[in-house]
Amino acid sequence: MTRVFVLATMAALNSFSAHAGSLTLFASGEDLATEGFNAPKLTKDGWALEFTSIFATFDQITAWQTDPPFMAEGPEITGVALPFDGPFTVDLVDADDNDLVELATITAPAGHFNALSWALVPGDEGFSLVFEGIARKDGQEVEFTLRSADAIAHACGEYLGDERKGFVTEGGEADLEITLHLDHLFGRADKADDDEVNLEAIGFAPFATGGEFDFSLDGLHLGHFGEGHCHDSAL
Amino acid sequence: MTLLSRLCALTVCAAGCLTPLAAFSHAALIEAETAQAVRLHAFYDTGKPMSHAQVIIYAPDNPVSAWGQGVTDRDGRLEFVLGSETGRWSFQVRQSGHGAMVHVDVTDDAPVVVATGGAQSWGQRLLMVALVAWGALGTALFALTRRKGRDASA
Numbered sequence: 001m002t003r004v005f006v007l008a009t010m011a012a013l014n015s016f017s018a019h020a021g022s023l024t025l026f027a028s029g030e031d032l033a034t035e036g037f038n039a040p041k042l043t044k045d046g047w048a049l050e051f052t053s054i055f056a057t058f059d060q061i062t063a064w065q066t067d068p069p070f071m072a073e074g075p076e077i078t079g080v081a082l083p084f085d086g087p088f089t090v091d092l093v094d095a096d097d098n099d100l101v102e103l104a105t106i107t108a109p110a111g112h113f114n115a116l117s118w119a120l121v122p123g124d125e126g127f128s129l130v131f132e133g134i135a136r137k138d139g140q141e142v143e144f145t146l147r148s149a150d151a152i153a154h155a156c157g158e159y160l161g162d163e164r165k166g167f168v169t170e171g172g173e174a175d176l177e178i179t180l181h182l183d184h185l186f187g188r189a190d191k192a193d194d195d196e197v198n199l200e201a202i203g204f205a206p207f208a209t210g211g212e213f214d215f216s217l218d219g220l221h222l223g224h225f226g227e228g229h230c231h232d233s234a235l
Numbered sequence: 236m237t238l239l240s241r242l243c244a245l246t247v248c249a250a251g252c253l254t255p256l257a258a259f260s261h262a263a264l265i266e267a268e269t270a271q272a273v274r275l276h277a278f279y280d281t282g283k284p285m286s287h288a289q290v291i292i293y294a295p296d297n298p299v300s301a302w303g304q305g306v307t308d309r310d311g312r313l314e315f316v317l318g319s320e321t322g323r324w325s326f327q328v329r330q331s332g333h334g335a336m337v338h339v340d341v342t343d344d345a346p347v348v349v350a351t352g353g354a355q356s357w358g359q360r361l362l363m364v365a366l367v368a369w370g371a372l373g374t375a376l377f378a379l380t381r382r383k384g385r386d387a388s389a
Contacts, residue, residue: 068338069336069338071336112298157336158336160327160329160334160335160336163299164293164298164299164327167298167299181332191331227329227332227333227334228334228335228336229333229335
């Protein structure tokens with residue numbers, strides 16, 4: 001249904017292109033990707049993690065102008081759609097000073113893009129998310145590769161963060177950011193054991209022997225829109 | 236300010252002006268007006284409140300920059316009086332790297348909640364409810380005048 005609506009609205013958007021701005025889409029694993037898990041932000045089971053790479057593949061990306069605002073309560077978004085080409089496979093460790101990796105910049109009609117749909121999908125090597133790095137705890141050091149082949153669709157309400165984003169003006173520039181919250185996978189030692197994030201997170205203990213592991217993204221809710229939440233579902 | 240509240244304020248002021256202040260040990264002046272107010276309640280679906288969470292308010296005439304800020308109480312609640320601008324007011328509540336939004340359309344007649352925040356987080360949901368109080372919230376100003384050399388508590 002979403003794809004049909006995207007196609008229907010693409011033609012409408014073309015009429016805006018003569019008077020439009022630009023919309024840049026970034027992806028980020030935040031400082032936990034670029035700087036790793038370091039004290040006091042160790043994993044929930046006390047491991048320090050240093051990532052050499054975090055490859056993620058994003059596809060089926062569409063920015064939306066919705067009114068009334070989409071509140072991420074289901075998988076379907078209706079409104080004015082602005083699709084991005086994809087897929088994009090990026091290394092979230094190789095980011096700029098703000099922990100951002102640019103995916104694309106496209107022409108966009110004026111207005112507030114207050115919703116985003118996107119998916120984590122397997123890339124050319126069959127994995128949607130691959131962590132490589134070194135874990136350290138109590139003098140022990142192990143190399144790891146953690147891989148997920150899961151495909152997860154996300155339907156997100158408005159971006160939430162230190163500033164409100166997604167306002168495209170005539171001739172102006174705006175940006176949005178897909179955000180992966182890595183503490184939803186590894187947990188956080190600086191939060192209580194019964195904190196929601198630690199109750200759901202896997203932690204690093206299951207991978208403590210080092211080597212290659214496959215893991216599932218099911219139920220982890222890594223995908224966010226800044227601090228805003230997304231409805232996620234398996235593809 | 237409504238006609239009724241203007242009349243009330245005028246009546247109170249007139250009473251204060253017509254009576255010599257020297258005749259009273261205290262003169263109490265009250266100005267009152269009705270206003271539109273919004274009451275936010277931010278919580279998880281477990282019932283746990285978003286206590287002491289940051290609230291950022293965006294006004295209709297400038298949805299990009301914050302109009303005001305606040306903090307929820309320990310029950311996840313915050314009440315405040317809206318400005319005079321009609322249009323869509325948006326409220327963002329954030330806590331521990333997660334947040335939710337709610338939107339309220341304010342017209343000349345009455346505010347309408349157009350979208351209430353709700354998003355899945357871990358096994359919980361962040362929920363936010365905006366309740367609108369219309370014309371019921373008053374503000375008051377008390378001015379005390381003391382007779383020189385006399386203990387006001389006497």
